[in-house]
Amino acid sequence: MMVCVLHTWETEMDYLLQQLLNGVTIGAVYASLGLALVLIYRTTNIANFAQGEMATFSAFLTWQLTQWGVPIVLSILIVIVISAIIGAVVYAILVRPVQYKDEMTIIIVTLGLFLAFNSTTGAIWGYMQKTSPTPFPDVVWMMGNVRVSAELVSFILVLVAISFGLFLLFQKTRLGNALRAAASNAQSAQLVGIPYTKMMILGWGMAAGLGAVSGALVSSRLSLDPNMMADVIIYGFASAVIGGMSSYVGVVVGGLIVGVSKSMTIAFLPALGADLQIMVPLVLIVAVLIVKPEGLFGKTVAARV
Amino acid sequence: MKVLDVKNLEAGYGRIKVLHGISLSVDEGAVSVLLGANGAGKTTTLRAISGLVKSKGNILLDGKEMSGMRADVIARSGVAHAAEGRGTFTDLTVEENLRVGAFRRTDKKEIALDMEQMYELFPRLLERRHQKAGNLSGGEQQMLAVGRALMLRPRVLLLDEPSLGLAPVIVNGLFATLSRINKELGTTMLIVEQNANLALEIATYAYVLESGKISLEGPAQEIAAHDGVRAAYLGD
Amino acid sequence: MNANVNMALGNSRWTPAMKGVAWLAAAIVLIGLPLVVPGYLTFQLSGVMAYAVAAIGLNLITGYVGLISLGHNAFFALGAYTAALSIVYFNVHYITSVFLAAIVSFVVGYLAGFPAQRLRGLYLALITLVLAVSVAPVIKHFKDVTGGMPGMVLERPTPPEWTGLTRDAWIYYMVLMFAVICFYLAKNFVAGSTGRALTAIRLAPLAASSMGVNVNGYKVLIFGLGSMMAGIGGALFNFSLGFVGPDSYTLMLSVSFLAAVVVGGIGTIWGALIAGMFLQFIPTYASEISEALAGAVYGGILIACMFFMPKGIAGTWIERRQQRLKAKDE
Numbered sequence: 084m085m086v087c088v089l090h091t092w093e094t095e096m097d098y099l100l101q102q103l104l105n106g107v108t109i110g111a112v113y114a115s116l117g118l119a120l121v122l123i124y125r126t127t128n129i130a131n132f133a134q135g136e137m138a139t140f141s142a143f144l145t146w147q148l149t150q151w152g153v154p155i156v157l158s159i160l161i162v163i164v165i166s167a168i169i170g171a172v173v174y175a176i177l178v179r180p181v182q183y184k185d186e187m188t189i190i191i192v193t194l195g196l197f198l199a200f201n202s203t204t205g206a207i208w209g210y211m212q213k214t215s216p217t218p219f220p221d222v223v224w225m226m227g228n229v230r231v232s233a234e235l236v237s238f239i240l241v242l243v244a245i246s247f248g249l250f251l252l253f254q255k256t257r258l259g260n261a262l263r264a265a266a267s268n269a270q271s272a273q274l275v276g277i278p279y280t281k282m283m284i285l286g287w288g289m290a291a292g293l294g295a296v297s298g299a300l301v302s303s304r305l306s307l308d309p310n311m312m313a314d315v316i317i318y319g320f321a322s323a324v325i326g327g328m329s330s331y332v333g334v335v336v337g338g339l340i341v342g343v344s345k346s347m348t349i350a351f352l353p354a355l356g357a358d359l360q361i362m363v364p365l366v367l368i369v370a371v372l373i374v375k376p377e378g379l380f381g382k383t384v385a386a387r388v
Numbered sequence: 389m390k391v392l393d394v395k396n397l398e399a400g401y402g403r404i405k406v407l408h409g410i411s412l413s414v415d416e417g418a419v420s421v422l423l424g425a426n427g428a429g430k431t432t433t434l435r436a437i438s439g440l441v442k443s444k445g446n447i448l449l450d451g452k453e454m455s456g457m458r459a460d461v462i463a464r465s466g467v468a469h470a471a472e473g474r475g476t477f478t479d480l481t482v483e484e485n486l487r488v489g490a491f492r493r494t495d496k497k498e499i500a501l502d503m504e505q506m507y508e509l510f511p512r513l514l515e516r517r518h519q520k521a522g523n524l525s526g527g528e529q530q531m532l533a534v535g536r537a538l539m540l541r542p543r544v545l546l547l548d549e550p551s552l553g554l555a556p557v558i559v560n561g562l563f564a565t566l567s568r569i570n571k572e573l574g575t576t577m578l579i580v581e582q583n584a585n586l587a588l589e590i591a592t593y594a595y596v597l598e599s600g601k602i603s604l605e606g607p608a609q610e611i612a613a614h615d616g617v618r619a620a621y622l623g624d
Numbered sequence: 625m626n627a628n629v630n631m632a633l634g635n636s637r638w639t640p641a642m643k644g645v646a647w648l649a650a651a652i653v654l655i656g657l658p659l660v661v662p663g664y665l666t667f668q669l670s671g672v673m674a675y676a677v678a679a680i681g682l683n684l685i686t687g688y689v690g691l692i693s694l695g696h697n698a699f700f701a702l703g704a705y706t707a708a709l710s711i712v713y714f715n716v717h718y719i720t721s722v723f724l725a726a727i728v729s730f731v732v733g734y735l736a737g738f739p740a741q742r743l744r745g746l747y748l749a750l751i752t753l754v755l756a757v758s759v760a761p762v763i764k765h766f767k768d769v770t771g772g773m774p775g776m777v778l779e780r781p782t783p784p785e786w787t788g789l790t791r792d793a794w795i796y797y798m799v800l801m802f803a804v805i806c807f808y809l810a811k812n813f814v815a816g817s818t819g820r821a822l823t824a825i826r827l828a829p830l831a832a833s834s835m836g837v838n839v840n841g842y843k844v845l846i847f848g849l850g851s852m853m854a855g856i857g858g859a860l861f862n863f864s865l866g867f868v869g870p871d872s873y874t875l876m877l878s879v880s881f882l883a884a885v886v887v888g889g890i891g892t893i894w895g896a897l898i899a900g901m902f903l904q905f906i907p908t909y910a911s912e913i914s915e916a917l918a919g920a921v922y923g924g925i926l927i928a929c930m931f932f933m934p935k936g937i938a939g940t941w942i943e944r945r946q947q948r949l950k951a952k953d954e
Contacts, residue, residue, distance in 0.1 A: 130746050181930055186745055188930050190692065191886050194879050195926035202919025257491065264477045264488045271475035274438060275540060276463040276492040317757060324750055358761035365754040369739070372751055376743050 097228040102350040103343060104235060110342020111238040112300050116312070116319030117326065117334040118245055119293035124328055125253075126262050126286025127174075129182065129189055133196035134294050135316030137173075139309060140204050141166040141291075142298030146215045146307055147208075155216045163295045170291020171284045178287070179280065205309040217303035238300060245293065246331045262286060318342075321368040325379055333379060341367070389416045391576045392437070392449060392467075392544045399429075399436040399443035406432040408600040409445065412578075414544060414593075419570050419577045421587045421608065423621050424597035430580040431472055433597070434546045437578075438462055438469035449543060464492050466543030472552065474529040476536070478522030482513050485521050485532055489539030499539070506535040509565055527558035531565075538569065544576045551583040559583065563590055584621040588612040596621075654800060658793035666792040667864055668904055673803040674860035676900030679888065680810045681853025682881050683899075687890040688814060689846050690826035691740050692748055695755030696854050696881045701873035703729045703855025705763070705770060708778055708868045718781045718863065722802060725859035726852050733851020737844035756878045760870040775869020778862055795863045802860055806853060807896075813849070822846070880907075883922075887929045889938030898937050 116135060123131045131137075141162050148158035177196065181188050222233040253259035265272040265282040273279050297319075298312070305311050321341050326333025341364045348363040371379065392414040399407045406429045414420040424430045436443035439459035447455040454462050463469070468489075477485050486506055490499045507514035510531040516524060521532060530550055537545055550566070551559040567590040569575050581587040588594060594611040596604040604611065611617055658666040682696050706728045707721035716724065739751055763770050770776070783794030814822065824832035825839050833839045862868060884902040889895025910921035933940045 130749075177927060181934075184930075184934060187686070187690075187692065187886060187890065188934050190749070191883060192927050192930050194883065195923040195930070197879075198919040198923030198926070200923075202917050202921075202923065206914075206916035206920070257487075260480065260484050260488045261491050263480055263484075264491075267477040267479045268475055270440065270471065271477060273440070273459040274463050274469045274471060274475070275489050275536065276460050277488070278458075278460045317753060320750055320753070324747060328746075356765055358765040361761055362758055365758065369751050369754055372743060372747055373739050376747055 094228070098350065100229045102346045104229065104231060106343030106346030107339055108232075108235045108238055108304075108342070109345060110322075110339040111235075111242045112297070112304065112338075113315060113318040113322045113341050114242055114335045114338025115238075115245070115297040115300050116294065116315055117322035117338050118242075118249065118331060119290045119297060120319055120323045121326070121328055121331065121334050122249065122293060123286060123290040124323070126266050126290075127178075127182070127283050128266055129178065129193070130320075131196075131287075131290070132190065132193040132316070133200055134290065135312035135319065136197050136200035136204070137166070137170065137291055138294035138298035138301070139312045140169075140200050140298075141295035142215065142302040142307060142311075143204055143208050143309075145295075145299060146213060146302070149216055155218045159218060159295070159299045162299075163292045166295035167288040167292035170294075171288035173291075174284055174287035175280075179283070182283070201309060208309070210309060212306040212308045215302040215307045218299065219303060234303070241296065241300065242335060245296065246335055249331050258285075318345075318364065321364065325368060325371050327377055327379060336379065390414065390448075391416050392578060393446070393451075394433075394437065394448075395446040397433065397436055397443055397445040397447065399432055399441050399445075401432075401441070406600050407436065407443070410597065410600070410602050412595050412602065412605070414576055414578050416576055417570070417574045418592040419566075419579065419590055421584075421591040421594045422578065422580045422597055423582075423584050423587070423594060423611075423617070424580075425620070426582070428597045429600045430597055431548055434469060434471075434548050434578070434580055438467050438471075438546060440469075440471075463540065466540070467546065468537035468540045468542035468544070469546040470530075470533040470537045470548065470550070472548040474526075474533045476521040476524070476529050476532050479520065481518050481520055482524070482532060483517045485536050486513075486539055489536035493539075493541070498541075502539055502541070506538065509569065510535055527554050527562070530554060530562060534562075534566070534569075538573075538575065542575070544578060547577060547579045549580055549582060551581060551586065559586060563587070566590060582621070584612075584617070655797075658789075658796045663790060663792045666790075666796050670792070670796045670799045670864040671861065672897075672900040672904045673799045674857050674864065674900075675884070675903040676857075676896045677803050677806045677860060678854040678857030679881060679885050679896040679899035679903070680806060681850035681857070682885045683850075683888075683890065683896050684810065684814070684822075684846050684853070685850035686882065686885060687895075688819070688822040688826060689843060691843065691847070692745060692882075693752045693847075693850070694749055694875070694878045694882065695736075695752035696850075697873045697875065697877040698755040698759050699729050699733055699851040699854035700858040700861075700877065700881075701759045701763070701868075701870075702732060702851075703858030704862050704868050704873070705858075706855065707859035707862050708776055709769065711778060712776060719798070721862075722856055722859045725855045729855025729858075730848045730852035733854075734844055734848030736851065737847025740843050740847055741840045752878075753875070756875045759873045763870040763873075771869070773870060775867055775871075778866050778868065780866040781863055792864075799860045799863060802856060806856060810853070883926050885936075887926070887933075887936050889936030889940070889942075895936050895938035 116138060119134050119138070120131065123129055123134065144165060145158045145162045148161060149155055153161070173196065178192065181192055219237045220233045224231045253263060261272070261277045262282050262285065264275070265277055265279050269279055272282070301311060301315055318341050322338035323334050324337070325340060326335070326337035344364045344367050348360045352360065390413045394413065395411045396409045397407055397411070398405065398409050410433065412420065412422070422430050422433060432441060435441040437447055439454070439457055439462040443455055445455060446453060449465055449467060452465070454465065454467070477488065480488065486503055490502065493499055507517070512528055513531055513535060516528065521529065524532065534547070534550070550562060554562070563586040566577070570577060570590065579587050579591070588608050588611065591608040594606065594608045595602050596611070596617060604614065604617065657669065678696065678700050682693065685691050685693050703725035707725040710716040710721050710724050711718060736755070740748055743751065764772050767773065780791060781795055781798060783789045783791060787794065821832065821837045821842060824837060825842055829839055880903055884899035885895065887902055888897070888899035906922060906925065907918070911918040913921050929936070935943055
């Protein structure tokens with residue numbers, strides 16, 4: 084009897100851990116897109132609703148390159164560069180003319196971009212699902228009874244590398260300071276010689292490149308289809324908002340919270356049914372926003388009038 | 389030797405014309421003051437010089453034509469404009485604000501020396517060097533704005549109503565420091581002010597702007613002694 | 625904002641008598657339309673008006689008060705399902721179903737407005753986004769009641785014998801009646817001091833509250849009213865469509881509402897009519913231009929509109945008229 088009891092406990096603990104790890108894996112995916120969103124927001128003060136669709140486009144480009152025989156890792160790197168260029172061009176032509184207008188206009192333009200990118204992806208590659216080769220080794224390690232995949236470890240590593248890189252860029256480099264200055268006060272930035280438009284182009288380019296990474300992560304988990312980022316973008320925004328839209332660490336934590344809450348709900352609240360389970364992380368977002376509107380890591384800056 | 393030479397400057401916002409052809413200049417190492425009531429066009433003048441506002445006419449910096457250029461290009465050429473409302477980067481720390489003023493410079497050692505000098509000129513900024521600029525008081529933000537402008541090692545420093553919204557004791561200290569900056573660093577300045585008293589004390593030359601035209605100009609002491617000016621701007 | 629329309633029309637050469645004639649002519653056209661126009665078009669026009677009513681609601685929330693709501697589809701769906709369920713399970717008359725939809729949508733919208741008091745801009749947009757994507761899961765979860773994924777078919781209103789009208793025409797008149805009432809209510813609501821209070825809240829909330837405007841009170845009220853309009857629109861749409869199903873109320877619909885309202889003209893009641901037309905006809909138009917790239921065409925239209933007519937069609941029209949009148953005065 085004793086043995087049976089111990090065994091049950093052990094399995095449940097393992098199950099918990101497993102779900103936790105699953106949650107961390109998905110959470111990393113959400114955080115990756117969230118990072119791109121926060122990057123654009125911090126450098127250009129724009130919330131780009133089209134970020135996910137641009138990432139999908141990048142993922143398809145990557146797939147296309149592999150179809151032409153380019154190895155997967157090289158494809159991803161090439162596409163990151165191409166995506167950055169696309170992001171820069173999109174900003175220069177379509178966003179710059181309206182960037183000083185009111186929030187509504189900007190949101191509509193980004194929604195328009197959402198539709199345009201989504202539709203173009205579908206038009207070029209069709210709506211049949213494809214499998215994308217994964218850059219991650221198909222290895223699984225066992226820690227006790229818990230499966231830890233190389234995929235999970237890679238995701239975490241990529242996430243940590245990106246966050247750390249962004250932190251270094253923005254806090255420790257001259258360019259980073261200039262980007263933050265440009266976002267903080269466009270006029271003053273110009274008055275110290277910062278070429279404002281070039282900074283914005285850089286911001287959008289980098290975010291698009293980041294989006295490409297996110298697309299690569301997502302497509303390695305799910306099959307590739309034009310609507311694959313449609314959910315992710317919401318959770319991506321959720322991660323960013325919970326984190327506070329102003330902190331890269333915050334986004335990562337936010338993503339993990341969203342991911343883990345999702346997997347825990349699926350694991351331990353089956354009574355809710357598949358449909359409502361999706362809503363739990365969303366309700367969580369709402370709760371956080373109501374209690375602490377500036378996000379967990381955000382700071383309310385007192386405006387000195 | 390004129391560092392800044394403005395001739396027949398016309399500028400405005402859309403269909404509203406504010407400046408109707410003004411001319412002014414600042415010699416090397418001198419302090420010129422532009423006086424005028426609200427709405428006379430003082431701020432517009434500075435904004436036209438630094439390129440924030442489109443204008444017609446000539447704006448010469450060390451003899452080179454600047455008018456029509458983009459604001460950041462003009463800044464790089466040596467025009468530092470501390471705009472109205474301070475314009476500090478509220479999300480950046482004091483130190484980062486100062487450092488970003490040197491964005492276009494590549495001489496690392498000199499930049500470090502200049503930073504030290506700024507802290508020496510403005511000890512309050514040294515105390516608060518790692519605080520976000522948004523948390524500073526009005527006077528401290530003004531000091532920061534001036535310090536950041538100086539980090540450009542500009543050919544000319546444009547100051548827009550530095551005394552605005554500050555307590556008299558702070559303003560006194562500020563102008564004393566401005567005078568010191570001019571004397572020790574030799575910085576050429578064009579100061580726009582409503583508070584004429586202090587400005588005229590540290591100035592060499594003065595202009596009076598009324599409804600977009602220069603109505604009076606001359607050496608600072610003469611202008612300060614002028615009855616009309618005393619009545620309108622010096623509270624006599 | 626209708627003060628502006630009146631100003632635009634009123635300061636011009638239009639005398640009150642001419643205005644009266646214009647309204648009468650418009651009334652005749654609206655009423656006579658189904659009798660001359662093919663049935664299919666009448667059917668679509670009912671859709672236009674149902675959408676327009678919902679668009680008025682979004683215009684109140686987003687256009688007047690400046691609160692960005694991406695969750696309008698949720699209230700449209702709420703109204704549609706309330707009406708549908710009441711008809712199917714309680715044998716309620718279809719006209720009554722609209723009132724029920726209005727009440728339920730108002731209450732839920734009012735409650736949903738409370739978070740709006742604390743959140744601005746992007747954060748509010750995100751919460752409403754959560755609302756938007758919650759519609760399908762909730763409908764599917766309670767599938768025993770709602771019919772789940774496949775949806776429910778409804779019996780469309782039948783015209784009484786004595787009118788001799790076709791079904792499409794009868795539905796058109798029912799919808800028209802409600803639409804006119806809603807238009808009238810909305811116009812009067814935003815006329816005068818209420819409208820000014822709302823605009824003040826949008827442009828300068830701090831100043832408004834320091835002048836005694838109950839900013840939070842208005843925000844919740846507007847959410848309630850706007851959602852009520854959406855619910856009414858949803859119930860009205862049932863008349864013509866005769867079907868409710870989760871696929872009709874996706875996030876895409878919310879985006880479309882927002883886009884349509886902006887294209888029609890933020891902050892104008894007339895813009896809602898243009899919005900209704902936009903919602904009914906553009907998706908088909910876009911697929912006609914290019915089947916595969918329908919979304920891109922749609923997106924392109926949105927972006928082009930923001931570039932060239934940021935105030936929307938109605939807003940730009942009013943602006944141009946005012947400029948012409950001003951030029952005449954000078």
